[in-house]
Amino acid sequence: MYAFAGMDGRCAAELLIGGLSTRLSGVPVLRGVDLRVDAGEVLGVVGPNGAGKSTLLRCLYRALAPDTGTVLVDGADLLAMDAAASARYTAALPQESEPVSGLRVRRVVLLGRTAYLRAWENPSARDHWIADETLRRVGAYELADRDIGTLSGGERQRVLLARALTQEPRVLVLDEPLNHLDIRHQLEALRTVRELGVTTVLAIHDLDLALRYCDRVCVLADGAVVAAGPPQEVLRPALMAEVFGVRSRQVEVEPGRYALWCEPLDTGAPTNPDPSALPEPTEPSESSVSSEEEPAC
């Protein structure tokens, strides 16, 4: 159905991040981040506020040049490319993106094709077709003729996701893409991302959704990776307590499907829901998770 490269994962690339460090205003914000994301994998980047998630993602979509480190996409040095070349490798949905009013949605989405056009070259019929297909894919086609400035936050978020997909990226970088989306559109956006098969790095605060939709998660704390691996193995009670300060349980809500129940560590007696009323969780072995181990990625 979607025959162009960036929408079916045929060009999904391996992403290799090595020794990424940076200081902002003299303060270390990333401290030697090493990560590998396999082709077609969805990696959730999680961690408390201020852990460095957005900073890491900004390095991946070239909004920030790290002090040291490498970012390789299928072996190509992303940080050494010019902007147009890197835009053909990675596309991003930044956390704060405010497209100006006065542009129609279809035009905004077409901007995703800029990396493939020469100066002053007009988008082709194929470029228009790709923009329309991505709008359909994110359920925003009916917005195509609206002024971007008139959209709700959730509608705008879906349009900007379409713009990123229109870039036909080999790696998709999404910083809190679920902001402003209602629960149905959150679930649909995550399902769309999963179905694309494009290598995806996704900063996400909702750990329950990370548990359900990410192939692997990487836990950042104070600018460093403290754990990485399958979410069910990483988001275990000990790590959740240490990194996020919550008591937690993975609860099997139906065979093979888990939800994450949490409450603050310092609340004393359990509140609603009463964990004693919850079914005993089925958890993977402790051996696969450690906040002290080297990241398993």
Ligand SMILES: Nc1ncnc2c1ncn2[C@@H]1O[C@H](COP(=O)(O)OP(=O)(O)OP(=O)(O)O)[C@@H](O)[C@H]1O
């Ligand atoms: N321009 C800047 N100058 C100084 N410090 C900065 C700058 N930008 C970010 N920081 C700091 O870097 C740290 C990491 O910020 P970052 O936005 O990457 O965290 P985050 O994990 O994405 O947080 P959140 O979950 O709150 O979005 C924070 O302590 C933040 O205050």
